Amino acid sequence: MASTDNQDNVLDNSTDDRNTKLEKVYKIFDELCQCPICLKLLVEPITTICGHNYCLSCLKHLLASSNLEKTCPLCRENLSYLKNSRITINFILRNLLETRYENQYLERIAEIKQDVLDNKDKISVIKRLLIGNYHATINTGYEIGAHRWTLFIRFADDENDMDIGTYIKEIIISDPATQEHVLDAPPYRYTMTGLQSRTICLNIEFHSRFHKANLRTDWNLCFTGIGNQKSIELEFIN
Ligand SMILES: [Zn+2]
Ligand SMILES: [Zn+2]
Structure with missing residues (x-):
């Protein structure tokens, strides 16, 4: 928990300082929010054991795609454990994504739903x-x-x-x-x-x-x- 001193320091910061920090946070967040598989905005983000983030649909596709060993596309960590365990969405990250990207996030959800419909007859x-x-x-x-x-x-x-x-x-x-x-x-x-x-x-x-x-x-x-x-x-x- 932040101490009173820290809170005072935060309040003492000039608006410029706060804006600079906020810009940095946005920049880091925006970079983090691109899915390394589809290269689009993360949707229903899953954080893997190696700490990387993927869309739920992209990860499901990766796990189902072939008989090859399932590895993280970024670091090659073995992701086979996901086949037999419950895949849990990173809710904190999802809330941040929804808040920051609003309509863009909703559009991505709609896009993925459409993809599922388009591909349901494909083998x-x-x-x-x-x-x-x-x-x-x-x-x-x-x-x-x-x-x-x-x-x-x-x-x-x-x-x-x-x-x-x-x-x-x-x-x-x-x-x-x-x-x-x-x-x-x-x-x-x-x-x-x-x-x-x-x-x-x-x-x-x-x-x-x-x-x-x-x-x-x-x-x-x-x-x-x-x-x-x-x-x-x-x-x-x-
Ligand atoms: Zn993706
Ligand atoms: Zn990884």
């Missing part, structure tokens, strides 16, 4: 994308010890490439040994012969209805065993 699909290569050593003519390799891009649950074309529009392959190569329909395979392993860059474009940014990744050709692959989890909102 989230998780796909596991496999990128890798298989290879064989060939010993014919001048190509002794060369590798006949095939780069593949496919879905884990889609052995015959029946499904992948629904999601992927095209893949641009940048192979340092040749020119750019565009794969515009499945099966997404790229076969070459060579002696040396190298890194192939991929730019994967999805169909526009998924509103998904291109996936840029690369693959280092593997000539040991039968080859190798990596897996990337992708979420599509249909």
